[in-house]
Amino acid sequence: MSVEILSRLQFAFTVAFHYLFPPLSIGLGVVLVMMEGTWLVSKNPVFHNMARFWTKIFGLIFGLGVASGIVMEFQFGTNWATYSRFVGDIFGSALAAEGIFAFFLESGFLAVLLFGWDKVGPVMHFFSTCMVALGAHFSAVWIVVANSWQQTPAGSHLEIAGKIMPPGYALQPEDLGQARMVIDDFWAVVFNPSSMDRLSHTLMGGWSAAAFFVISVAAWYLLHKRHEQFAHYSLRFGIALALVASVLSLVTGHHSAVGVAKNQPPKLAAMEGLWESGPDAPLHLVGVVDEKSSRTTGIAVPGMLSVLIGGTSEHPVTGLNDIPLENRPPVNATFQLFHVMVAIGFSLIGLACWGCGLWAFGLLDKPENPLTRAFLLICVPAVLLPQIANQAGWFTAEIGRQPWIVWGYLRTSQGLSAVVREHQVLTSIIGFGFIYLLLFALFIFLLNRKIQHGPENREESSALPESWMKQSRA
């Protein structure tokens, strides 16, 4: 296998593994703020126990996010050195800002969140929880901004050996190493055409992941009649967040797709398997793309894609036939992954509405009711759905960006490290494969043990350190 394929495989594998954790910590941050805030207001110890239990889970997830995240920071340099030289003037500042504004905030206050229960007062602890949640969201801001700039470069221009190149210049092999993108306007980079749509969609994916994780654990406790009071409240927090997150995922997802149609037509055409340009573009619900014969077969709603993108079936949409072969992404992969994400997105909305309905009719605590029982039984494995959707969504975004690493400027095949050899990448892939499989097995094992063990049932007297008791009595 070539260095290109191996490097892409390694990046995809390491980032997919990493991306199991940050969405969960983004969403769980919100859950913790909700729980601890409720405890501060209500003073009911059950909320304190909930905050404690989910904080421990948060710590485990965060730890793996850090361990797998440090790899990402350096992999641009190790495997994509030419790309790093090309984008350093822009991409690097986003990474540095992520470190300064997000990671320090998260890790500093995480110490107080995890170990500070008896070191600081309740208000200070709640403040730390809020800061950790905020830090998690900030880290998403900067990394999504950086990635979005790769998708829709703005606020910058191309230079080769100091000479400004005209727009649309195609890089030649001899330009590599000399060529770089140069910043014109920092805010135009930050607010590039796709960054806000993609950021909001990514954050909602994180909220969904955490909401259905909390629901899954609570449903399992309820079905097994364990920690019922804890599960009762956790389930409600989960369902409330799930409804908000799943509906907003649809809204932000729609905005993102409209943006893709405008800024990256080949990607949208691949996502929808659309070959013929023109109005009345159909929307495929399911299907198979045959890239050889340039056809998509499946169930389609005529004209629907035009309506979704432009508001009317008259709206023209660009098809793949009008895009040169060398600028097309892998169509079937993009199409299938996108459709998996969308299908899961709609099921999550359905599931969240189902839960809200049970809640509204007072059935949520009656596992003997067949509707409630069915809901809880589905919710236990449903923890996997947002994870699959998040992965499928990122793969859609990144495979759909191909063959570009920086849209319209630098091809993925041009971004590799010039000095790294096949055997080196093979060695590191084997290393990462082995280590990550081990970590994943251990993570699942420890997570399962923690969930089986369940929350500590602290009475008020033992739950709260002396300094907190005084304040909560006052």
Next chain:
Amino acid sequence: MTIDYNLLWFVLVGVLFAGYAILDGFDLGVGALLPLIKGDHDRRIFYNAIGPVWDGNEVWLVTGGGALFAAFPNVYATVFSGFYLAFMLLLFALIFRAVAIEFRSKEPWPWWRAMWDRGFFIGSTTASLLIGVAMGNIVWGVPLDERGEFAGTFLGLLNPYALAMGITTVALFMMHGSIYLAMKTDGDLQKRVRSWINPLIIAFIVLFSITSMATLLYVPRMTDALRANPWLFSVVVLMILAVANIPREIHHGRDWAAFLSSCATMLLLMALFGLGMFPNLVYSSPHPEYSLTAYNAASTEKTLRIMTIIAAIGVPIVLAYTASVYYIFRGKVKIGPDSY
């Protein structure tokens, strides 16, 4: 007055990596010292001494890497792709170490804890050694081609000078870690920890003298700046005074002052390193004309200016809450229900 942003970022990237060495240095050192004590309770004290802070310490490396990428992308690209296998090893070591701290005390089984203790020790020691080896190669100079790409081999990075620097770094981090532990422990454990400090200082001084001698003999350009500006020799004097002050403070029972002295030692060492290197970031040997410098490997001045604004806003906030966290978790370690 015009600001030389390239010089400023040469210094700032240096400050970030110095911050990393000072902060993660002690928790890497704690990892390297772990096998010296037996018994689960004492070992847990070691883990919990760094428990609330190690994660934040590692962020200095991440931010330093980000700053290097942003300010000097050509250096970031050349060094990380050139030292490919060495950096992969460093990443594996840092991952193992992070999860060892995270997982170890989650289960009570002796084999489980012994396994992660080993992971923590090996990960910490390997990471310290590799950081030192990388520094050693940067001082020694690496072969670069006319495009500024690395033209050497992995085995070439393991030359005697770089290895000596690696071992010196391990000793430095162990010394630094033992002083940190003296602050965080009490009773018998503290007595034992304190008894390690002087031998570790001596080990560090011996190794440092050897590498310094080698630097003077074989890499004389590292002292050009000091020869040109004799007043800079005060940095050397201050560094030696800072090391010498450590046993004095320990003797008087002022562990925190000893720790600050140790931090000052590391900061001054980094300052000497920076003075010796400037303006080079990667010195090319045998073709010095291909060297990557703060001027030929940098981003545009506009980016450096933007980064300066980001740093001016961010760094004071970061320092404020880093100091708060250290203040909240001051004092001796107590094992509680939330401990590692």
